[in-house]
Amino acid sequence: MGMVGGSTDAFIGAVHRRAAIMDGEIELVCGAFSSSPEKSAATGAALYLPPDRVYANYEEMIQKEKELPEGERMDFVAIVTPNHVHFPPAKLALENGFHVVCDKPLTHTTEDAEALVKIVEESGLIFCLTHNYTGYPMVKEARELIKAGALGSIRKVIVEYPQGWLSTLVEATGNKQASWRTDPERSGAAGGLGDIGTHAENLAEYITGLKITEVCADLTIFVEGRLLDDDANVLLHFDNGAKGILQNSQICNGEENDLNIRIYGELGGLEWNQMEPNTLIHKVQGSPARLLRTGVGALSEAAQAHTRIPAGHPEGYFEAFANLYRNFALAVRARWEGKDQDPLYDFPDVYDGLRGMKFIDTVIASDKSDEKWTKFIV
Template sequence: MGMVGGGIGAFIGAVHRMAAALDGEIELVCGAFSSDPEKSRLSGAQLYLPPERVYGSYEEMILKEKTLPIGERMDFVAIVTPNHMHFPPAKMALENGFDVVCDKPVTFNLTEAKELAEIVQKSGRLFALTHNYTGYPMVKEAREIVRSGRIGKVRKVVVEYPQGWLATLVEATGSKQASWRTDPTKSGAAGCIGDIGTHAENLAEYITGLQITELCADITAFVPGRKLDDDGNILLRFNNGAKGILQASQICVGEENNLNIRVYGETGGIWWHQMEPNTLELTLIDQPKQLIRTGVGQLSAAAQAHTRIPAGHPEGYLEAFANIYRNFARTLRSRLKGETPDPLYTDFPTIEDGVRGMAFIEAVVAASASNEKWYPFAK
């Protein structure tokens, strides 16, 4: 793996490195860790990389790695920069024969996302997007329950992602993470909706297997002086007639990362809470509520394949993140060997999820500014 971004002081780059390393199947061999060559060099030294594999720019890294022999050069690129710098390195990597893992949202805007999707298709390379919440075993179990028809046709979806860390003007205090996420030149058209609202949208579509077709949105920047939204409330319509509510906020004082989802069908419902990730609640009509636990009983093959440790031992965010990397690595390894990948390990978010995420962001922003009640979810 080669990495673009994620240098000294970065948050998500370190998460990607830990997740990629967890299974011992991926090795970080090079990187362009900052747009500042000296900062990139210092970051590479902290990661014990040989100086000749630490680059001053992503362009230099991609072109030089391409000249190395197969087996020595990087096999894929992980892009962990702020949003506005996702598209250029992804495009260059794909066009030079490298597969890509990219942090979300996939690009700066929908136009870039659609162009990148065309590049992925033309290149024939693998592309994974780190919507890491889909990596949890109980999220996969929830999806299998919906697929099996146990709760009947889905009628209602409620998904929430409240945080509290931006309840004040944190970006004015020098916080690197707050600064770029609230800057429209780096984050894009949305703040909260792009940062965490897309996770909620992706989770709702992943578990239900449905797609949002229309939405009614109200987004707000509550904190004086903030340039992008920090709160959003959205009504959803799905392609099977189901209705939904999506709430994402970063100004809910006291909240941590309280992502949760409830899906209600004609004969039952499920509930999953990211802060209690090893538990899934299942309720069927005229039956007592069931608590399904990671590693206990007869779970689906998908849930079992993504469970790492014995029941009763907490596994969470990093393990779910690592499931994305492991699945990508195993699928890539199969392709390199000319083998058909195991379908259990082709389960990771792709460029199509990225395009839908960007379409969601732009639809929410446009709908909030529109006097029309229902706004179409562009494809």
């Protein structure tokens, strides 16, 4: 693995590194960790990389690595930069024959996203978008329960992603994480909606297997001086007639990172909270709720395939993230071995990424419209 971005003062780069190496299938061999060659070199040194595998920029990395003999050169590129630097390295990597893991949202603009879909398709290479929350075992279990009909037809979906860390104008204090996320130049047309709302959209569609078809959105910038949305309330219509609510926020004072979802169908309901990820509550009217727990009892093959340790030993954020990297690595290995990718070891791809970008556009369009409903078409 070669990494683009992720210098030592970044947040998500270290997450990707820990996730990548967790299962012993992936090794970091090179990187262009920063737009500053000095920072990149320092990061490489801190990671015990040989100096000649630490590059000044991603262009150099991709070119030099390509020149190395197979088996020695990196097998894929992990892109962990701010949103506006997703597309260029992804494009270059794919055009030079490298598989790609990319942080979300997919790109800075929808045009780039559509271009990237074509590039991936033409390259035939493997592309993983890190909608990491789908890597949790209990998310897999929820999806399998619904597939198996445990809820019957879905009627209502409530997905929420409240955070509180941007309750004040943090970006004015020099906080690096806040600065780029609230800057249209680096983040794109959306603030919180792109940063966390797309996770919520992806999670809802992933678990239910449904597609959102219409939205009615109310975006707000609550903190004076901020340039992008820090709160979103969205009504949803799904393709089977289900109704829903998506809300995300960065001004929910005191909330940490509380992605959660509740799904109700004709026969039962499910509830999952990212902050207690190893519990999935299964409800049925007139019966005791059942607390499904990671590692306990007869869970789906999918849940089991994404669990490392017996019940009661909490697996968390890094482990869920690592499940994407592990599955990506298995896909790459399958490719090497001429095998098909095993659907049990799934991960989000470039189409999920395009869908997220279009979701951003649709919600923003809805917010600006006086019409109640805006179609969500990809």
